[in-house]
Amino acid sequence: MAETVQFKAEVKQLLDLVVNSLYSHKEIFLRELVSNASDAIDKLRYLSITDESLAEGDSDWKIKIIPDAENKRLTISDNGVGMNKDDAVEALGTIAHSGTKEFIKAMQSKEVQENPELIGQFGVGFYSAFMAADKVTVVSRKAGEDKGIRWESNADGTYTIEEAEKPSRGTDVILEMKEDAAEYLEEHRIRSIIKKYSDYIEYPVTMDVEREVPVEGEDEKKETKIEEETLNSMKAVWLRSKDEITEEEYNEFYKHISHDFTDPAEHIHFKLEGTTEFTALLYIPQKAPFDILYKDYKAGPALYVKKVQIMDHCEDLLPLYLRFVKGVVDSSDLPLNISRELLQNNRMVEIIKKNLTKKVLEKLKDMKENDTEKYESFYAEFGPILKEGLHYDFSRKEEIAGLLRFSTTDESGVTDLDSYIQRMKPDQKEIYYISGGRHADLQKSPYLETFKDKGYEVLFMTDEIDDIVIPGLGQYKEKEVKSIVKGDIDLGEDSEKKEEKKKELEGLLGAVKTQLDDKVKDVRLSGRLKESVCCLVGDDNDMDPNMIRIMEAMGQSVPKPKKILEINPDHELFGEMKKLYETDSDSSVISDYSKLLYNLALILEGSQPEDPSVFAGRMSDLMVKELKG
Ligand code: ADP
Ligand code: MG
Numbered sequence: 001m002a003e004t005v006q007f008k009a010e011v012k013q014l015l016d017l018v019v020n021s022l023y024s025h026k027e028i029f030l031r032e033l034v035s036n037a038s039d040a041i042d043k044l045r046y047l048s049i050t051d052e053s054l055a056e057g058d059s060d061w062k063i064k065i066i067p068d069a070e071n072k073r074l075t076i077s078d079n080g081v082g083m084n085k086d087d088a089v090e091a092l093g094t095i096a097h098s099g100t101k102e103f104i105k106a107m108q109s110k111e112v113q114e115n116p117e118l119i120g121q122f123g124v125g126f127y128s129a130f131m132a133a134d135k136v137t138v139v140s141r142k143a144g145e146d147k148g149i150r151w152e153s154n155a156d157g158t159y160t161i162e163e164a165e166k167p168s169r170g171t172d173v174i175l176e177m178k179e180d181a182a183e184y185l186e187e188h189r190i191r192s193i194i195k196k197y198s199d200y201i202e203y204p205v206t207m208d209v210e211r212e213v214p215v216e217g218e219d220e221k222k223e224t225k226i227e228e229e230t231l232n233s234m235k236a237v238w239l240r241s242k243d244e245i246t247e248e249e250y251n252e253f254y255k256h257i258s259h260d261f262t263d264p265a266e267h268i269h270f271k272l273e274g275t276t277e278f279t280a281l282l283y284i285p286q287k288a289p290f291d292i293l294y295k296d297y298k299a300g301p302a303l304y305v306k307k308v309q310i311m312d313h314c315e316d317l318l319p320l321y322l323r324f325v326k327g328v329v330d331s332s333d334l335p336l337n338i339s340r341e342l343l344q345n346n347r348m349v350e351i352i353k354k355n356l357t358k359k360v361l362e363k364l365k366d367m368k369e370n371d372t373e374k375y376e377s378f379y380a381e382f383g384p385i386l387k388e389g390l391h392y393d394f395s396r397k398e399e400i401a402g403l404l405r406f407s408t409t410d411e412s413g414v415t416d417l418d419s420y421i422q423r424m425k426p427d428q429k430e431i432y433y434i435s436g437g438r439h440a441d442l443q444k445s446p447y448l449e450t451f452k453d454k455g456y457e458v459l460f461m462t463d464e465i466d467d468i469v470i471p472g473l474g475q476y477k478e479k480e481v482k483s484i485v486k487g488d489i490d491l492g493e494d495s496e497k498k499e500e501k502k503k504e505l506e507g508l509l510g511a512v513k514t515q516l517d518d519k520v521k522d523v524r525l526s527g528r529l530k531e532s533v534c535c536l537v538g539d540d541n542d543m544d545p546n547m548i549r550i551m552e553a554m555g556q557s558v559p560k561p562k563k564i565l566e567i568n569p570d571h572e573l574f575g576e577m578k579k580l581y582e583t584d585s586d587s588s589v590i591s592d593y594s595k596l597l598y599n600l601a602l603i604l605e606g607s608q609p610e611d612p613s614v615f616a617g618r619m620s621d622l623m624v625k626e627l628k629g
Contacts, residue, residue, distance in 0.1 A: 002152075002162035008094050011127075015155050018127050025261070029128040030065075030184065031197035033076045033173055035256065036125060037063040038201045040080025040171060042309045044143050047081065049308075049336050054143045056169055061203040065194075065231075067185040072177045074133075074185055079170035082142040085161060088151045092126060092138065093159060111290075125259075130155045132184055133175035141166035194231040200253055202307060204230040236307055238281035238328050242269055254283045257302065258326045262286050265378055268327075268363050276351045282327035282360065284367075288381045292324060299323035301356075304330040305338070316343050317353055321389035321400075322360050324382045329356070361396065364403050368416075376414075379405055383463070390469040401476050406459040407439050409448060417476050420457060428456050430480040433470065435461035435544055436606060446604045447484050449530035458484060467547035485605065487540040489528045501525060501569045508574065508581045508590075509567075515594035516565060519610075526566030533571045536563040536601040549606070565601055592618065 007015070041061045048055040058079060066075040083091060129136045134154055141148035148166025153159035166172075183189050187209060194205050209229050215221040237245060237253045254264045264283040271279045282301060291297050300315035300323070307330065317329055333348050343349050364386075368375040379386075389400040405414045410423070420431060432451060436442050442460045451458050461470055473481045482489075502525055513523040521539070529535060538544070542561045551558045567574060580587055596618055599609040609615040 002150075002160040004158050004160050005089070005093060006158050007153075011094060012157055015127055015130060019130050019155065026131045026181070027184070027193050028197070029132045030076075030190070030193050031256070032125040032128045034063055034065075034194070034198045034201060034205055036173075037076060037078035037080060037171065038198075038203055040078055040082065041203050042080075044081040045308055046310065047143070056143065058169070063201070063203055063205045064228075065190055065205065065207045067187070067190060067207070069182075069185045072182060072185065074175045074177055075172055076175075077170065077172045079168065080143075082145075082170050083138075083140040083149065084142040084145055084147070085149050085163075087142065088138065088140065088149055088161060092151055109290075129173065129175055132177060132181040134178050135176040137174040137176075138171060139164055139166050139174065140171040141169050143169050191231055197252060197256065199232045199249075200235060200237045200256075201232055202234055202236060204234060205232045206230050236304075236330070238269065238279050238330055239307070245269075250281075253281070254285075254326065257328065258283070258285065258289070260285060260287065260289070264326075265374055266363055266367060268359050270359060272352075272355055276331075276333055276348055278329055278331040278333070278352055280327060280329045280352075280356055280359070282325050282356065284325060284360070284363065284378065286377065286381070288324060292385070297323065301325065301327040301329050303334075303343075304328060305334045305336050306330070306332055308336060310334075310336070310338065311340075314343065316346075316349050318356050318360070319353070319389065319393055321386055321392060322357065324385060325356075325360055357393075357396070361399055361403070365399075368403060376405075384465050387463065387465050387469050390473055397473065398476060401473055406433070406461065408460060409443065409452060409458045415457075415459070420459065421477060421479065423457055425455055428454075430482045431459070431476060432456060432482055432484050433459040433461050434484050435466050435470065435547075438462060441606075446532035446535055447528055449532060450489075450528045451484065453530050464550060467544050467550060471544065483538075483544060484528065485535075485544065486538040486542060488524075498525070498527075498569075505569065505574060505578060507585070508578045511581055511585060511590050512565070512567075512594045512597070515591045516598055519562070519598055520565045521562040522564045524564060524566055525569045529566065529568035529571075532568060532604060533573055534565060534567045534597050534601045534604075536598075536605050537566055538563055565598060567597070 041063070044054060045059070045061065048059070060079070062079060064075075064077045066077060068074070136153055136155075138151040139148060140151070148164045149161060150164035151159060151161050177185060184193075187207070190207060198205055206228050208226050211225050211227050212222045213225050215223050237249060250267050250269075251263045254267065255261065258264075263286065265286045266284040268280070268282040268284075271277075280301070289297075298313040298315075299320060300313045300317050302309060303311045303314040303317065314329070315323075318325055329352060331348065331352065334346070338346070364375075364378070367378065383405070386400065386403060390397055393400065401417055403416075405416055406420075407414050408420070415423075417431065424431075434442055434445060434447060436445070439460055439462055442448075442462070448458055461467070470481070471483065475481060505525065509523050509525075513520070516523065520536070526535065526537075528537075538561065542563075543558070548558050548560060577590065577593060581590060596615075599615045602609050
């Protein structure tokens, strides 16, 4: 008895979306079904490495396409791993990947609504059949089992499932074609779609074709014969030689493995020979997949051992900060039955990883130097992910840093560290940066005053991750990379003059410090202020104020180190305060103003005043005083 089952709500939604929005790419349904058939054979081929009996003596792998124009029916048949009832319910009745909630969210997002092709990334695969068919029937028998199943749906919100006869192992997907999809029953159309999308499929994709052949012994006569023809060349793209592969073939293969509808930005195809041998075909996408920041994002290229797929994503083959890279690695050295656990500590895998990382970074460098526009759009998509490498890949820190781009006080646009160094003033020794939310806010920061005055360029760190990774950079090309909101900045001011000032204001500084003893570590003269009256700075090893804000926003409590209050020795205020201090060192004005200065400094660094209402009260008192003269 057939059981009728409701599709999960999200499947229903997905089906509607696929059928309505991928419409202009309708032909891909065939690619998807052939690719599933090929995956199913991959799986069985892999399983039968350890259990030969599973292949049941039939390892004549094949995918057959059977058009039936009369009945408007198209069948895609394979002798792969097959499905039992549980498999079919799970694989064809739910969306089993990427966390359903997030998936639905992404599906309803503005981006996907505007660029429907993006849903291709979800691996809508099987459901694309409904673009071409009113009804889809799947008859399948799983390897090693003797009962088959029949799954059927016409995409109306339900499907049926029941036991069924299936003489041979594998899966038949049977499509009752829509009126307007009859073209996919024509020989030449099928031929060209297979050639276009599935040429590199490793198994023969065959079809029975009619051929006119001469009748033996009768020269003039011909007869029609049915012959099974293989439509694809079956050559794994990555194993072919580079100059034989067209750009289009590279791009199609990328789309096949990534579910992306956009061409990749770059491909990297190379072979390593020697003690370790492998071939890699990697791609740098143009667009980030929707789920790249999700926890269960599948990172890493597919791993093949001598053309047998071992894993569709092997994250041990590339560092996580390159997780946007897609592709295939084929090694002839690894054992076919290697397990995930073994992979993690495999020396060969380490060597492959090292080489892939090197190649990808080289490619990025090349792109940066030779195609600025392309690099910029790459950087906009993946820059923050790449930056993680500063933190996690100590040995390549400098190489990665060289790939980064920053906006700066120099209004000419974005820069990288090398050109920053070229523009450094002759007397400038360090690379300076400031971090915080937006470029426009940073540009007005009081911390920049002396730097601007001296013509020293300051880099703006506006990505959230900057506060985590940039302080760890330390040096670039032997130049200190320094936050201008931390430590004592010495911009080579006349030290004699400075000493003089220091002596002059010593008493006042001491008095202010006493007033703020519970709030700041020290009060000192600033080398970085030109206009503003004061600012707060951290010690060299303290966390950046921006970092503290981020961590607090994430709900973490952060122990706040006391700051140092720096005052601008050239500001008129301190001349006046000094006079007052010398006549009345206990004046309440000194204590009031000390607190005001502290609050002003808090505001200038982007924080809240300590107690906004007390602060506002003090300010309004001052305004009254000023008006009363
Ligand atoms: P994906 O291929 O990305 O997993 P699909 O929607 O294309 O997503 O297929 C969903 C699932 O259905 C597959 O993962 C597989 O488990 C199952 N499936 C589809 N076609 C076949 C087939 N021909 N043989 C065995 N299983 C299949
Ligand atoms: Mg698929």
